Every structure is written in C-alpha cells, then in structure tokens.
Amino acid sequence: xxxxxxxxxxxxxxEERLERYADAIEVCPASYRGRWAQACWPLxxxxxxxxxxxxxxxxxxxxxxxxGKGSFVAASAHNAPNALFVGLDAEPxxxxxxxxxxxxxxxxxxxxxxxxxDALPRIxxxxxxxxxxLNFPTPYPRKRDATRRLVALERLMDYRRVLAPGGTVRLxxxxxxxxxxxxxxxxxxxxxxxxxxxDERADHPDEPTSEYEQRLCSQGATVLGLWATPGxxxxxxxxxxxxxxxxxxxxxxxxxGYVPHGMEQTVYNLRRRKR
Ligand SMILES: C[S@@+](CC[C@H](N)C(=O)[O-])C[C@H]1O[C@@H](n2cnc3c(N)ncnc32)[C@H](O)[C@@H]1O
Numbered sequence: 001x002x003x004x005x006x007x008x009x010x011x012x013x014x015e016e017r018l019e020r021y022a023d024a025i026e027v028c029p030a031s032y033r034g035r036w037a038q039a040c041w042p043l044x045x046x047x048x049x050x051x052x053x054x055x056x057x058x059x060x061x062x063x064x065x066x067x068g069k070g071s072f073v074a075a076s077a078h079n080a081p082n083a084l085f086v087g088l089d090a091e092p093x094x095x096x097x098x099x100x101x102x103x104x105x106x107x108x109x110x111x112x113x114x115x116x117x118d119a120l121p122r123i124x125x126x127x128x129x130x131x132x133x134l135n136f137p138t139p140y141p142r143k144r145d146a147t148r149r150l151v152a153l154e155r156l157m158d159y160r161r162v163l164a165p166g167g168t169v170r171l172x173x174x175x176x177x178x179x180x181x182x183x184x185x186x187x188x189x190x191x192x193x194x195x196x197x198x199d200e201r202a203d204h205p206d207e208p209t210s211e212y213e214q215r216l217c218s219q220g221a222t223v224l225g226l227w228a229t230p231g232x233x234x235x236x237x238x239x240x241x242x243x244x245x246x247x248x249x250x251x252x253x254x255x256x257g258y259v260p261h262g263m264e265q266t267v268y269n270l271r272r273r274k275r
Contacts, residue, residue: 014092021099026086029113034125036061040084042108058084058109060130060164065117065150066090066137068211070098070110075208076133077102077110083130087112088119117150117158124162132159134171136212139178139262141245151182153239156189160230168229172200172213174221175260177248182226184241191228200225212261220258246270 008014018025026032032039037057045056059082064073067087077085087098087110098112115123120132137150146152151171159169169191173179186193197203200223201213213223242248246266253259254274259267 008093014096017096017100018092021096021103024099024102024107024111025095026111026113029086029115029119029123033123034128036086036124036128037084040109040111045108058082060084061086061124061128062131062133063088063120063124063129064133064135065120066134067098067112068094068135070094070101070112071214072133072135072208072210073098073110073112074101074105074107077107078105079208081109083109085110088115088117088123090114090116117155120155120158121161126161127164127167129162130164130167132163132167132169134169134173135210136173136216136261137171137178139173139175139245139260141177141263141266143244146243149178149181151178151185153185153188153237153241156185156191157237160189160233163230166229168194168227171226171228172210172223173260174212174216174223174258175245175263176224176250177245177260177263179224179226180248181241181245186226186228188234188237188240190231190234192231193226193228195225195227197223197225199223216261221261222258 041056041058061084062076064085064087067073067089070087073085073087089095089098089112092114095112095114102110102112113123134150140146140148147154156169171179171182183193201217203225217223245263249267253267254271
C-alpha cells in the first residue's frame, strides 16, 4: 500500500481498522482484471434479471479515483444497485474510512482498492470501466507536480485504455485553474467534451456529494463539472500546455472571491504582491 502522510485521529489504530473492514478492501486488485463485474457479484444471489449466481454480473463497473473517505462511492452504490463501484485511493486512512462506511451500510456493490491512479491499466482490462469519477482531485498546483494530477495527459491516456466505448471521465472540482488545465489535457489526449458546467450541482441536484464537495461548498465553492469521452486516438501525444496552475488563475481572482482549494497560499502571496 502506498504510504501517504495523514494525521491519525486519537485512539485510531490504522492496522486494526484495515483488518476489521478488510472484506471491503481488495488488496490484490490485478487478480480481478477483466472480471470485476462477475467476480464481485454477491455470492449465492441471482441477478436482477434472474440469471443464476455464477453467470450473474453487474451491468457496469464505475471507478471513483481518489475516492477519499467514500461518501460518494457509498451513496452512488445505494442509488445504482446494478453497478459495481470501485473506489481507489492512495491514502490508507481514507481506505479504512471508506471500507468502514461500505460495511456498516451493508453495501454489496462497492469495494475499495488501495492504489495510485497510474495503476488503472493494471487493475482493469480494456473496455471494463464505464465511468471514471474524479471528484475534487488533489490539484498539485506547482509545475513540478503536474504529472501527479489525476487529469494529467499521461493519466488521460491510461483512462482511454480501460474505458468502455462511450465511457466517460467525469471531473468535478472547485478549481477553475484545474478545470482549465484539464481542458488542455483532454484536447491533447483526444477526448471529446460532452458536458461542461459552471454549476454542476444545479444541473444534477440528486447526484451524491463527496466529503470535499460538502466542505468546499460550505466555504463558498461552486462545483465545476466536465464530462469527456475518448475520440480517435491522437497520433502524436506531446505535452504542450502550461503546467503551473498559477498560469490559469483569472485576473478577477486578484480582486477577491473564492480561492480554489490547494491554492490559498499562492493566491494570498499573489494578491499581496499585486497590492
Ligand atoms: C482532495 S481529496 C478528494 C477526496 C474525495 N474524492 C472527495 O471529493 O471528497 C483527494 C483524494 O485523492 C487522493 N489522491 C491524490 N492523488 C492520488 C493518486 N495519484 N492516486 C490515488 N489517489 C490519489 C488523496 O489521497 C485524497 O484522498
């Protein structure tokens, strides 16, 4: 498991939690490659259309990449019982919380996988995934961290390999710079934007929320949304976009207003310099 640094709450023993909720955590995800929909169908249960267990399968596999503590995965799994939801996150603490939520809510169509985003092609077979949700991905604003973004060109090329025909990558973010950077990467990776919104919550009021959406919207954010589907594969895949998110900050941000998550210090410094 990739070790990232999160502060543990008092009396929280991570190993103990991971063990307690291990049934909802898949630590050998590559062994399911190409058969997630069948292999995760609840044991002994016939499918909705009456197919016997063994031949039964979920209708689709959706991935929540960087799923955090799992609110979105859990609520989505409630809403769509015939879809399998796989939450991936690099942070063990998030895995523990998400797995706890899945088990305590008795969900049979959700599982979490401790992994980095670049593992997707090793975990899923070509065409196996119908939707990749990117909810409030970490922005990594600095140029030198650009390849760590889950919307970077390299990742979008990976996603092409696992998406089913007509499948979509769905970004939701509070960050206009990250959204605009994503548009450059989608174009370079040969995707077609099929939906773009300055206020996705207004468009899809019934869509489940994630922890970050709740937190950032309570601080004044609106949800920017982008859905894109792979078009013809580009012949020449070369990074030509500006990589620092500072380059995507609008002039109006210097006047005040909501500052995107992860860019607080940068914007504060820029505003001070401008003054
Ligand atoms: C800002 S949080 C958002 C969490 C959740 N999607 C939400 O909306 O509440 C970003 C999450 O992405 C995870 N993450 C960041 N980079 C990642 C990567 N390369 N691969 C997998 N997870 C990553 C972090 O551990 C964190 O849980």
